[in-house]
Amino acid sequence: MARDVGTRHGRQNDPERRDRIIDACLDVIVEAGVAGASHRRIAEAAGVPLGSMTYYFTGIDELLRDAFTRFSTDVSERFVARMAAAFDRDSARDAVVEIIRRDILGDRRELVLSHELYTLAARDRSYRALTTAWMGRSRAALEQHFDPQTARMLDALIEGLSIHRALDEDAHDVQDVHLAVARITADQ
Structure with a gap:
């Protein structure tokens, strides 16, 4: 049994x-x-x-995988919910800014967990499935409002700003985030 x-x-x-x-x-x-x-x-x-x-x-690897799966799924669900609440192009841009402002620039815990997962995935191919699935969910949410190329650029902006947040001691100006999102989505 x-x-x-x-x-x-x-x-x-x-x-x-x-x-x-x-x-x-x-x-x-x-x-x-x-x-x-x-x-x-x-x-x-x-x-x-x-x-x-x-x-x-069964071991630390299974525990790490389950923990990072929970983490990436929770973050993705919030991302998807923010994008799903957008009702037009302008509110989609605002949603991206809020994702960056609140989830990337505003939460040190999530920032550290994200970068620990990225480092693990960079070293261990088996963890890359988690990051690939996470990016796929993010891009699919963005593609509800933007074409695939723009969605990819917005996703790269979000990830790039997370790196800057992790390494830069200076506060980030939200107006710069608005400007970056506006420039990437200008032809939309």
Whole structure:
């Protein structure tokens, strides 16, 4: 008889523990990077026994993959929702600016997690499927309002600004973001 994840011998076994471990994994990555994300450190952050880690995950790679999948899916869903709420070209431009302003320039945690995932995907081809799917969802959302080439350029602007945000100590002027989006979408 196969056992379900989160159950042992037919009994429910802390149904939220797996989610707590994934959330703790993301917190540890923000604090210490992927390199500092060990089973011991994550278990401690999640408040679970170290032995329970192997009950829910076959290894650190599965845990990292599940954590980054959750992260990229959550970010994508917000991105898609912002773009879906746009009702014309101008509101689509405003939505892109809000994505940049709030989600890229405004959230240090997401910035760090994004760059940790990018670095991991650059080194390990198996993680590239996550980043490729993430970019695909972003571009599909942008293509609701812009042609594919413009959507690709806007996506590159968003990613490029995230790099600048990670490395530049100076605050970013929102008017510059408006200007960049307007220039990229000018022929639309």
